[in-house]
Amino acid sequence: MNDASKLQVTLPITPDTSAAVASSAMVREGEAAAGPDIKVAARNVDVFYGDKQAIKDVSVDIPERSVTAFIGPSGCGKSTFLRCINRMNDTIDGCRVTGEITLDGLDIHDPSLDVVELRARVGMVFQKPNPFPKSIYENVAYGPRIHGLARGRPELDEIVESSLRKAGLFEEVKDRLDGPGTGLSGGQQQRLCIARAIAVSPEVILMDEPCSALDPIATAKVEELIDELKANYAIIIVTHSMQQAARVSQQTAFFHLGVLAEIGSTQEIFTNPKDKRTQDYITGRFG
């Protein structure tokens, strides 16, 4: 079963900024954000799969309206850490997360917090496009409908259209909204999944290698989309393509063996990294 289907919303959202306005009134915990607004803050996060520690003491700030890239060799823990942010690791048996992660200053592990609501606020796009075996329209309408985001068909139509537009897909599919989502090309399917994710007005979008199954043209379209989406969302992208990280992100975090080895401005990381491990990895020297 596909996890994106769990995206839903309980907040009374109309335009996509109301959630951010509502949450900004909440009290920030931990250290006050310096510089840009911090959307997600992780402090001393450890993740264990059984006895094995996959993430060691990771602290990171994810700024609002900006793209953060997570890079690192396979098995370095970047995807594991990404999944902590909307508590997707809860669904994995034997997985234990300690430390603190806050969204707008509120602890996402707070027992009073509805995890389903969290996952609506923190949307996710996966490596392989995974549209529902339904029509294009239904793929996007599903989330808003089951959570009562639209009062009636016209409003739902509007959400579907605007989501597809934001995902840069509307013009390509407007004549076949009733056609199956799975009938689209890989790149279109991925943009459909992005449209589906943003249909419920999330605040943070997590992308786990969203372009690894796409050709260069489709990749360019998704990258263009990420660039546009960052005006409204905090985006975190896990990617194996260093060039992609360099192209789309403003901040880059390099993970190595479960440790956050280095984090900094993307420009700095790719031209002048401070940590030798980062340097060795991005220049293709890892032994």
Add this chain to the structure above:
Amino acid sequence: MANQEHIVTSFDDELNSLAQKIAEMGGMAEQQVGDSVAALSRRDEALAQRVISIDQRMDELQRQIEDEATRMIARRQPMAQDLREIVAAIHIANDLERVGDMAKNTAKRVFAIEGNFAAQRLVSGVEHIAEMSLAQLKQVLDAYTARDLDGALAVWQRDDEIDAMYTSLFRELLTYMMEDPRNITFCTHLLFCAKNIERIGDHATNIAETIHYLVTGVPLTEERPKKDTSSVTTVEYTESDD
């Protein structure tokens, strides 16, 4: 540098080839500069001709470095230190090619001044500034080979000596011209030679700045001390105005 090798070994081969070509260009540039000034002070036309013809090889090498660097950027998508190595190679090749042009231009003037009245003392100032420029060029190329930041910075700071020397030479040559109008043709050519040689010093400091970027990853943004005031220098003519 003490860098581990790349997983893709042909990448290392390509980087080495680039560095080797820069070294070759550097060696040739030193030779050209030294020979051009020797040709000038001895009015040695054969040597001047050699300086001129060797410049083709410099141009060729610069083209090769540019081609290789462009190809590497396209194929390897270099990052961090690698990216800086390649960008630095392009910059340095460009500076060295210009140094070659300056030497060639000096050498060409050996033919122009042939047969002109000239006292050897007029040339000695040019020889002196050439020694300084050549020393700067040598040191900066050594600094590049060793990735020696301090060495590069020393070159960068010392350029004002060449500038000051050039300004005083400018004044001296003007004085010679006023003393005896027969000196004018020769001294004008010498002035251009001196300017060429002073420019070689500037290229050495450019290379020093490139080394700074290559080693530290940040550009050298400080203002360099400048003592070339020749553009506002005048010498009073005591007898009559022209």
